[in-house]
Amino acid sequence: MKNLLILTLFVLATNIMIGQQESVKLAFHISVHKELKASFKSAGRLLIYIAETDKIEPRKSSIYNGNGVVFGTNINNWDKNETKHLNGNQDWTTNANWNFNSVPHGDYYVQLVWSQNGASESKVNSPGNLYSESFKINTKVKQEIRLSLSKIIPERKLITHDLVKLFSFQSDTLSKWWNQPMNIKASVLLPSGYAKNPSKNYPIRYNVAGYGGRYTRVNRLLNNKEFMSWWTSEEAPQIITIFLDGEGPFGDSYQLDSENSGPHGEMLINELIPNIEKQFRAIGSSETRFVDGCSTGGWVSLALQLFYPKTFNGCWSYSADPVSFNKMQLVNLYKDANAFYNNRMYLRPSMRNLNGDPQFSIQEEIYFENVAGVSNTYTTSGGQWSAWNALYSPKGEDDLPMPIFDPINGEIDKQVAEYWKKYDLLLYTKANWTELGPKLNGKIHIWMGDMDNFYLNNAMRDFDSYLKSTTNPKSDAQIDFSPMKEHCEDYSHKYVLGEIEKRMQEIKNK
Known part of the structure; x- marks a missing residue:
């Protein structure tokens, strides 16, 4: 299905001459196209993927392929006739070490996803969610960019076969x-x-x-x-x-x-x-x-x-x-104090290649999942740690899974770890x-x-x-x-x- 949703994205760079600063501010004006208004859901999570390469779609960026960063925010009661103005002053969760008020100069590929499935699908890139074409921007050039988010992730289908x-x-x-x-x-x-x-x-x-x-x-x-x-x-x-x-x-x-x-x-x-x-x-x-x-x-x-x-x-x-779980990858959840850092204060890797070269850390993995989570934490991201945590942990007072460790500093909750022993x-x-x-x-x-x-x-x-x-x-x-x-x-x-x-x-x- 095409042309179901048109979101207008304006990227407003500063008027300062090129070369006079190292970063720019970005602002976004997002509206819903009239053809989507009948099926548009007013509550969801907006994710903005920003990558430095177009070898894969930015929305398919993950910690596993090392491509790009992502920003996320929840939007409730979005009037389908309303244009949203979003910038660096909003409450964004991100895995980047910069924000929309200070974007490093460079060429980027931007893609938006409107995740509106709620609890029916745990993943961002799931059927019924909407996304845009990837669009290249250059932050050193004053730009007004319109992105048409006219694509919808199709329903899953089995190939027809007698067997x-x-x-x-x-x-x-x-x-x-x-x-x-x-x-x-x-x-x-x-x-x-x-x-x-x-x-x-x-x-x-x-x-x-x-x-x-x-x-x-x-x-x-x-x-x-x-x-x-x-x-x-x-x-x-x-x-x-x-x-x-x-x-x-x-x-x-x-x-x-x-x-x-x-x-x-x-x-x-x-x-x-x-x-x-x-x-x-x-x-x-x-x-x-x-x-x-x-x-x-x-x-x-x-x-x-x-x-x-x-x-x-x-x-x-x-x-x-x-x-x-005394060897949960490289973490001893029963004895270690922190999931991100070992006792020598080195970041623990989560993945390595065949030769042992680390590919990314547990901290990086969790920060990426935090963005996808509607709670702004990995516990609701639909990612790997979200699933582990949901299965092994008790339910918290907020009716969400209690986190095995803090989503920001990695401090392990020993009471939750005790509960994990059941699995x-x-x-x-x-x-x-x-x-x-x-x-x-x-x-x-x-x-x-x-x-x-x-x-x-x-x-x-x-x-x-x-x-x-x-x-x-x-x-x-x-x-x-x-x-x-x-x-x-x-x-x-x-x-x-x-x-x-x-x-x-x-x-x-x-």
Whole structure:
């Protein structure tokens, strides 16, 4: 859809001659185009992305690609006939070390996003939100720039294919908890022989996405000619794959019960799984049900196997998020005083490359998330730390997740950290091993790169050490560490499906 919204952006530079100052003031006049007035929502968050390159759209800037800065502010009761005048005097949250009253001279690419989805979508770049074309400005030249924000982020769609189906239902469990209708979606990839064998029942695999992954990620496999050539051949295993949706009110739901996001685990186990397996002719037994994923999906698949050991007959967990919070990346949440700085007052990196070169710090990551959050903090950003915090933390007096650390100075809240122990997979496994261990026989398969970009191998090493030390029973978990391998580098849908097929063969041979 085009030309739905026209926002007029005036960038007013100072009249001082070029070269006489090092910065300028910017002011913005923003109006709503008449064609949008029927559908425009009056409350939302305005985000202004400013980048120094146009290699990617500024609105797609993130801490991960190191591109640009962003400013954000909430606007309520915006009259659709009103022109907004915004400048450096407004209450902006930003990750920049400058503001609109003092913009360093240079060439920039500016793009605006009007995030009007509220609680229905946690991400800024989600369907229904509006954005502009990227526009280049030069702050050394007096400019009046008009930006037409005439684009809308389209709805998600599954590629039409005989082997792909949409599963959608309204969850009674989540709807009751949220006191509003909560709809859940998943995509289904059927085995090649499904239509030809209408009376056959199949084993089933639940795939959990990396952070924020949606049910439409099956489209990537459909566009992969090599995978689809294999999947539709006689060589491919006859297994149903369910691609779970990662959306939650504060970011990824992590498919588990949470004081903040609601009973997503209960929904998955008691609603989604029974309904989807009945509709698509799964065998429907715990022996023939499996779970896997990478990154967020690696943590969730392992957590589901641990918390619901009789529901699944095996997990394949790759590059799992921190399985112990005494090594939450490089932070010991139980002992350290600050998440941003170590005890030598060095900024802790959050990401590194293969050679160990830091890419950005936790502080930079949090400051970027603070801008996206409607609370002006990472706790409502829909980003990675927002989702972790929503899952692991208690609810605060403001009905929002209590922050594990201060969004500005990084000081760790020890009371909140104590609450996080409930989701610490290492602590949970240790505390419940006598009862849990026998239920996990043959079910734990873990892969981790020893140069994981997010330092996730540190916590997994502790998990591995504990499982190797177990007795009564002795753990048979398979945990492989690959030297000089990065995050999710060896993850493969084809490999996991092949391993599940082997597991099924073992069951048949019993």
